[in-house]
Amino acid sequence: MDLPKHDSPHLHLVVATPEELLAQQNANSTEWRGTLSLEAYLRREEHLLDLPLTRNGGLTAWMLVYTPPDSESRQVISGCESIKKRALVAKGGKVEDGVAHGVASVFCPPKFRGKGYAGRMVEEVGKRLEGWQVEEGKRSAFSVLFSDIGKEFYARHGWKPFPSAHIALPAKSTERERGMPAVRLLKDGDLAELCEADERLMRGNLTRTSRSSSRSTVAMVPDPATLQWHAAREDFVNGELHLCEGSLQDRRGAIVGDEAGSRVWCYWTRLWTKPQDEAPSTLHITRLVIEDEENPSKVNTIAALLRAAQSEAKASGLDEVQLWNPSETAVAAFHQLDPKVEVVQREKESIASLRWYGEGSWDDVDWAYNEKYGWC
Numbered sequence: 001m002d003l004p005k006h007d008s009p010h011l012h013l014v015v016a017t018p019e020e021l022l023a024q025q026n027a028n029s030t031e032w033r034g035t036l037s038l039e040a041y042l043r044r045e046e047h048l049l050d051l052p053l054t055r056n057g058g059l060t061a062w063m064l065v066y067t068p069p070d071s072e073s074r075q076v077i078s079g080c081e082s083i084k085k086r087a088l089v090a091k092g093g094k095v096e097d098g099v100a101h102g103v104a105s106v107f108c109p110p111k112f113r114g115k116g117y118a119g120r121m122v123e124e125v126g127k128r129l130e131g132w133q134v135e136e137g138k139r140s141a142f143s144v145l146f147s148d149i150g151k152e153f154y155a156r157h158g159w160k161p162f163p164s165a166h167i168a169l170p171a172k173s174t175e176r177e178r179g180m181p182a183v184r185l186l187k188d189g190d191l192a193e194l195c196e197a198d199e200r201l202m203r204g205n206l207t208r209t210s211r212s213s214s215r216s217t218v219a220m221v222p223d224p225a226t227l228q229w230h231a232a233r234e235d236f237v238n239g240e241l242h243l244c245e246g247s248l249q250d251r252r253g254a255i256v257g258d259e260a261g262s263r264v265w266c267y268w269t270r271l272w273t274k275p276q277d278e279a280p281s282t283l284h285i286t287r288l289v290i291e292d293e294e295n296p297s298k299v300n301t302i303a304a305l306l307r308a309a310q311s312e313a314k315a316s317g318l319d320e321v322q323l324w325n326p327s328e329t330a331v332a333a334f335h336q337l338d339p340k341v342e343v344v345q346r347e348k349e350s351i352a353s354l355r356w357y358g359e360g361s362w363d364d365v366d367w368a369y370n371e372k373y374g375w376c
Helices: 018-032 038-048 117-129 152-156 188-210 224-241 298-315 328-337
Strands: 011-015 059-066 075-091 094-107 142-147 165-170 184-186 216-220 253-256 264-271 282-290 320-324 351-356 365-367
Touching: 011 117, 018 038, 018 059, 018 075, 018 094, 038 224, 059 117, 075 117, 075 188, 094 117, 094 188, 094 216, 117 152, 142 152, 152 351, 165 298, 165 328, 184 188, 188 216, 188 224, 188 282, 216 351, 224 264, 253 298, 264 298, 282 298, 298 320, 298 328, 351 365
Parallel strands: 094 142, 216 365, 282 320
Antiparallel strands: 011 059, 059 075, 075 094, 075 216, 142 351, 165 320, 184 253, 253 264, 264 282
């Protein structure tokens, strides 16, 4: 079948049928299945569709299709997914709830690349998401994606690249050092209360910091549904490949302190890569929460969490521990453990990018809490 140019009126953005989604997953498996077999990857994707974050339309599969003139058949050219997420938007000391969308699994088969089809699709998806899954008369706050092809392509189609940095420590079996506080590992049952406390802290910080600014500050909410989605991914891989002994349900992160208002905790997720992959197998700290960040003792407290993360990474067969977009306090904690580690500014992989649907331009927007939990 001869295909039209990328600006043809016979190309349409549609919501995929289940059959089209399955065919797309088969096609994109070489890009996204990682350590899984094709059969296991397809089962994982089916499993991930039935989680609180994604079920009942939480995940939408989009396809750019070609419908020839005078024909009812259509050919899929490229595809992607979007996941509806809870968002916060702060301006002038006021915080409002909103809808955000995470764009993921952007894929165009090699035979269709270089023809402008992927650009046509993501541009149309970006526009469609502005009014997607919101009340009549309202619009989404923003959409995000994490580019693995650098900054320029998605910037041309409406997504502004935001800071995409990380800092890392090697996996290491270690005991708690003298002078460090005790650390407790987090279980699944701990997460709901901590998510609620984190959201209260977020709202308070956004209210306070936005009072003296004319800019909009946005954030995605690290709620239980989001954490469960990340956990389900690592649980499935570990269940298939038995990479880590014991139940991961008792090792979702770590916390120091029991008194609300003075605690520090983090969630993490494991990403195992293939031996031939350039990227290391990594324990990603998806969210670091510091209830009293101005307290100077928090540097040592975070260092204790990082030691626990290093031990967990080693026990899980991973190479390193990584934190995205660390604060000055977090960087100081990393340096306490290893003065030589540096913050790395990513230029190609996992570039955090945001498309703004509110008033003004994306240059008037700050993205707060731009951490790994927002990735999809």
